[in-house]
Amino acid sequence: MNQQKTKWIRISFIVSVILLIIKFYSFYITNSLAILTDALESIVNVVAAGFASYSIYLSSQPKDENHPYGHGKIEFFSAGIEGVLIILAGLFIIYQAIYNFFVPNELEMLLEGVFLIGITGLINGLLGLKLKNVGRKMNSITLEANGKHLLTDTVSSLILVGGVVVIYLTGIEILDAILSILFSLYIVYSGYILVRKSVGGLMDEANPLAISHTVSVLNSERKPEWIDIHNMRVQQYGSDRHIDLHLTLPYYFELKRVHEEVEKVEEALENTFHGGMEVFIHSDPCIPEKCCKYCQLSTCSVRKYKASTKIEWTAENMAKNQKHYHELTDRITD
Numbered sequence: 001m002n003q004q005k006t007k008w009i010r011i012s013f014i015v016s017v018i019l020l021i022i023k024f025y026s027f028y029i030t031n032s033l034a035i036l037t038d039a040l041e042s043i044v045n046v047v048a049a050g051f052a053s054y055s056i057y058l059s060s061q062p063k064d065e066n067h068p069y070g071h072g073k074i075e076f077f078s079a080g081i082e083g084v085l086i087i088l089a090g091l092f093i094i095y096q097a098i099y100n101f102f103v104p105n106e107l108e109m110l111l112e113g114v115f116l117i118g119i120t121g122l123i124n125g126l127l128g129l130k131l132k133n134v135g136r137k138m139n140s141i142t143l144e145a146n147g148k149h150l151l152t153d154t155v156s157s158l159i160l161v162g163g164v165v166v167i168y169l170t171g172i173e174i175l176d177a178i179l180s181i182l183f184s185l186y187i188v189y190s191g192y193i194l195v196r197k198s199v200g201g202l203m204d205e206a207n208p209l210a211i212s213h214t215v216s217v218l219n220s221e222r223k224p225e226w227i228d229i230h231n232m233r234v235q236q237y238g239s240d241r242h243i244d245l246h247l248t249l250p251y252y253f254e255l256k257r258v259h260e261e262v263e264k265v266e267e268a269l270e271n272t273f274h275g276g277m278e279v280f281i282h283s284d285p286c287i288p289e290k291c292c293k294y295c296q297l298s299t300c301s302v303r304k305y306k307a308s309t310k311i312e313w314t315a316e317n318m319a320k321n322q323k324h325y326h327e328l329t330d331r332i333t334d
Helices: 002-030 033-059 074-102 110-137 141-170 175-202 208-220 255-270 315-319 325-333
Strands: 228-237 240-249 276-285
Touching: 002 033, 002 110, 002 141, 033 074, 033 110, 033 141, 033 175, 074 141, 074 175, 110 141, 141 175, 208 228, 208 255, 208 315, 228 315, 240 255, 255 276
Parallel strands: 240 276
Antiparallel strands: 228 240
16 A cells, blocks of 8 residues: 555656656746746646655554654644645745836746646646545555645646737736736635544544444444443544544453454454454443443343433443443433
């Protein structure tokens, strides 16, 4: 999997360098600030792809004494760096556009420049879609962020093409600076989104998709012996996922049977995830006076009460640090 990540990020780097040269050539022949905007963003593409390549290499390194949870978080850092670079590029372009209001450039060969920018936008779009899909499949925020960035670049390039054509047809060259500012605001916003996602990952912010997937798997593989699952924590570090949970089992199960049930839960989670999975399970004994009312184990020989309900496992109630009989008590109180 890491070889695939490295392959695609290297392709991204090589393509970004080629497109960067084409875009700066377009700026050279047109003298258009709007095209310069696109070219400067491509510098960010090249730097980001280079840093992403290193981050993917580092995240693939095995755990060690200093990094017992692996190196997966570097991918969040990589995405954050890319976001900051995008914001800085956007701010610089805004500054340059304001300057050009007072010292306008004389535009030349706009149609040739537009043609070249259109070609680069098409290539970026195809590569961006591929990187985004591969990133989601491999749970790599670095690849996904790089793909989204290229798609953002594609959208801006296509709008840029339309804007430059309008400038060519109308002859209103001041539109070049206005167009640059509009693009820059969009670029700054897209950079902010990447930084926000990066900070969330570094701060172990809950990942709704990872939690939803985990809850879905446990519900689909749910067994009568698994009386209760609570205190569940799900963390995503790059392509690695860490899950902690408490599993309530019948109190009369021997240690061997408890171990078997714990392994079933682990296998159910590991077999549905394309990436590294680490599951820590704490086993709890059931409390007959309180758990019987929602226990689904029909073969239980020590049952004290009939099962009166089946509690649906959700992301909300599985995250609570308490068994689900508390939820039944709350219902009765309400």
